[in-house]
Amino acid sequence: MTIPFETERLLLRTMLADDLNEIFEIWGSPVVMKYCGGASTKSRIKRSIDFYRRLQNERGYSVYTVLLKETSALIGVCGFNPGENEHEVELLYHFNQHYWGKGYAAEAAAACVAALRKNGPNVRKMSAAVDPANPASGKVLEKIGMTAAGMKWFEDTQQEELCYEMEFV
Numbered sequence: 817m818t819i820p821f822e823t824e825r826l827l828l829r830t831m832l833a834d835d836l837n838e839i840f841e842i843w844g845s846p847v848v849m850k851y852c853g854g855a856s857t858k859s860r861i862k863r864s865i866d867f868y869r870r871l872q873n874e875r876g877y878s879v880y881t882v883l884l885k886e887t888s889a890l891i892g893v894c895g896f897n898p899g900e901n902e903h904e905v906e907l908l909y910h911f912n913q914h915y916w917g918k919g920y921a922a923e924a925a926a927a928c929v930a931a932l933r934k935n936g937p938n939v940r941k942m943s944a945a946v947d948p949a950n951p952a953s954g955k956v957l958e959k960i961g962m963t964a965a966g967m968k969w970f971e972d973t974q975q976e977e978l979c980y981e982m983e984f985v
């Protein structure tokens with residue numbers, strides 16, 4: 817993938833160690849992470865930033881920092897985790913709650929998918945899981961063209977979640 821990449825309102829780039837405090841406002845927030853495994857700590861987030869920087873180098877994709885072009889504010893994270901095998905990725909997106917409801921998540925997710933399809937490694941399938949109590953997240957996935965494939969049990973969250981998929985041809 818060619819990094820950074822942008823949309824009309826957003827710039828997406830590889831995570832930096834300096835993003836820690838602003839990403840903590842997202843991954844460290846019990847409100848934002850309510851349906852996504854709960855709030856994280858600064859030390860775990862620091863390790864995640866290192867992990868995603870390595871993942872970008874090794875696999876050519878990762879979870880990106882999302883900046884608002886107008887103000888340069890760090891408003892979210894969006895991108896890909898490794899999937900069940902080397903040809904699959906999992907899409908994720910978490911935004912600072914002050915920036916919800918403006919279409920940023922769908923705009924960022926669509927750009928990540930387009931960049932992955934255009935320049936990305938040999939990825940054939942993308943999936944995403946949504947807590948049924950979090951309909952806004954399912955809406956984002958539908959807006960970018962993903963379809964619901966059914967419910968699946970997840971050990972990490974100890975519940976059934978709605979799985980969405982998209983095949984790349």
Ligand SMILES: CC(C)(COP(=O)(O)OP(=O)(O)OC[C@H]1O[C@@H](n2cnc3c(N)ncnc32)[C@H](O)[C@@H]1OP(=O)(O)O)[C@@H](O)C(=O)NCCC(=O)NCCS
Pocket residue numbers: 847848849851852909910911912915916917918919920921922923945946950951952953955956
């Ligand atoms: C889910 C999340 C990413 C959505 O971000 P966002 O920038 O507000 O999303 P968008 O504005 O692109 O789209 C959200 C859509 O959901 C809709 N929506 C919001 N709350 C909703 C609700 N309770 N029920 C149904 N739809 C809802 C919005 O109306 C919007 O649809 P529309 O554009 O057709 O009006 C954001 O709320 C977030 O970061 N939540 C916490 C992290 C999270 O849940 N991540 C996902 C899975 S772990």
